[in-house]
Amino acid sequence: MGEGRIVTAALLVIGDEILSGRTKDRNTGTIAEHLTDIGIRLKEVRVVADDEGEIVAAVNALRSRYDYVFTTGGIGPTHDDITADSIAKAFGVAIGVDPRAEKLLSEHYARRQVELTPARLRMARIPDGALLIPNAISGAPGFRIANVIVMAGVPDIMRAMLEAVTPELDTGVKLLSVTIRVERPESEIADVFLAHQRRYRDVAMGSYPSIRNGHFESELVLRGSDPARLAEAAETLKAALKL
Amino acid sequence: MGEGRIVTAALLVIGDEILSGRTKDRNTGTIAEHLTDIGIRLKEVRVVADDEGEIVAAVNALRSRYDYVFTTGGIGPTHDDITADSIAKAFGVAIGVDPRAEKLLSEHYARRQVELTPARLRMARIPDGALLIPNAISGAPGFRIANVIVMAGVPDIMRAMLEAVTPELDTGVKLLSVTIRVERPESEIADVFLAHQRRYRDVAMGSYPSIRNGHFESELVLRGSDPARLAEAAETLKAALKL
Numbered sequence: 001m002g003e004g005r006i007v008t009a010a011l012l013v014i015g016d017e018i019l020s021g022r023t024k025d026r027n028t029g030t031i032a033e034h035l036t037d038i039g040i041r042l043k044e045v046r047v048v049a050d051d052e053g054e055i056v057a058a059v060n061a062l063r064s065r066y067d068y069v070f071t072t073g074g075i076g077p078t079h080d081d082i083t084a085d086s087i088a089k090a091f092g093v094a095i096g097v098d099p100r101a102e103k104l105l106s107e108h109y110a111r112r113q114v115e116l117t118p119a120r121l122r123m124a125r126i127p128d129g130a131l132l133i134p135n136a137i138s139g140a141p142g143f144r145i146a147n148v149i150v151m152a153g154v155p156d157i158m159r160a161m162l163e164a165v166t167p168e169l170d171t172g173v174k175l176l177s178v179t180i181r182v183e184r185p186e187s188e189i190a191d192v193f194l195a196h197q198r199r200y201r202d203v204a205m206g207s208y209p210s211i212r213n214g215h216f217e218s219e220l221v222l223r224g225s226d227p228a229r230l231a232e233a234a235e236t237l238k239a240a241l242k243l
Numbered sequence: 244m245g246e247g248r249i250v251t252a253a254l255l256v257i258g259d260e261i262l263s264g265r266t267k268d269r270n271t272g273t274i275a276e277h278l279t280d281i282g283i284r285l286k287e288v289r290v291v292a293d294d295e296g297e298i299v300a301a302v303n304a305l306r307s308r309y310d311y312v313f314t315t316g317g318i319g320p321t322h323d324d325i326t327a328d329s330i331a332k333a334f335g336v337a338i339g340v341d342p343r344a345e346k347l348l349s350e351h352y353a354r355r356q357v358e359l360t361p362a363r364l365r366m367a368r369i370p371d372g373a374l375l376i377p378n379a380i381s382g383a384p385g386f387r388i389a390n391v392i393v394m395a396g397v398p399d400i401m402r403a404m405l406e407a408v409t410p411e412l413d414t415g416v417k418l419l420s421v422t423i424r425v426e427r428p429e430s431e432i433a434d435v436f437l438a439h440q441r442r443y444r445d446v447a448m449g450s451y452p453s454i455r456n457g458h459f460e461s462e463l464v465l466r467g468s469d470p471a472r473l474a475e476a477a478e479t480l481k482a483a484l485k486l
Contacts, residue, residue, distance in 0.1 A: 017451050017464065019285045020420065021275030028290075032264030042262045044297075045290035047271075050449065054287075077430040078450040079437040119433035138459065154452055177265065187320040190362035194322040206293065207321040208260050209397055216381065221265065 007172035039171035073153030098126035108139030185216035250415035282414035316396030351382030428459035
């Protein structure tokens, strides 16, 4: 891969607790950074409730549109964990206790001398045709079906699954970025910045304001896939801003 | 409002910088908590790029489906700030420099003895028919058009706009919640929890695992709009779990 191809992804965060504000989502930032690093462009994120209809609709909208869909949340042992069943429904495939997943769980619990109860076995329910994603932390696997990658919501487990699945992903041209911090408000640099964007149409330029010690600052972010071109655009922008 | 009616909302976060992972979104958590507190149910969040087609499609999908759509980001003075124009396009209305917004900006900058340049005046571009949302921090207003509420992305400014718009919002039945922390993994309490959910069908019960000091814990969250019923479900669940 890599030569010129752009690989895209969406992220679907499944969880009432994010929508209620009780839990602050930390996975989006982690996944966004990781995908950027490996050359996959995250184009959209959705957060939906623990509701089968919502999950099915979102998975089907996103999987037809992007190269990959990553999901987080809803694959635990309790009754509100409905992601696996919803994914099976979205693909129109059957779901049941998967012998490979059952083996992983029974080994995991045997090592800890803990019984593999029916509740725990619920975590071995995997849609037909899916590949398992190992979970080094708590045994219960994630899975991949076609271009949909289903991961846990607990950040440590999500990260382990994301690492595990990464070698199997097609990747494309990396989007590189350069950030220029300017201790001036956006409105003071907007004209120079626009002129510069027009000069370098192949470099995407965005400005992100922040407030520091009561003063407005701007972070100018230049993004492109050609390192030399990006460096030139950044250097000439700095010169134009007298930095 | 209030009596029995459920008021729903979606949040649309506009920003390449969130999708690239460079900036971690902090507004979603703030808005989710605030809406829950005032009796509006956040049902969906989407994050899309700084792309007119994406913004228009998302706004139109969400505004027809929920009582309110809140947006954050993309209303600054630089060329990559395209939210106001995209919202005008979504509604099929004209957009230009709004005299009310121009007055707010000119007063704001006059107080600071700063010139109202064309770049700054760009922040007075408001779709026809919109109501302004004051911005006590940096002058440039947000706006509301029909059920879409357009706010800044800088967290301090977003919060000021959210507070300013709150008295104008219809609100409905508040979703109350009780959290029970259990120092056991989900798989040990799943059966009791499911039985309890079946006993209290009008109380939504979710379990959220976390890892603390290397041990799995579960937070059991019960949600409902009847305080007495919620309290009863929580007390009987604690008893069933011998807490």
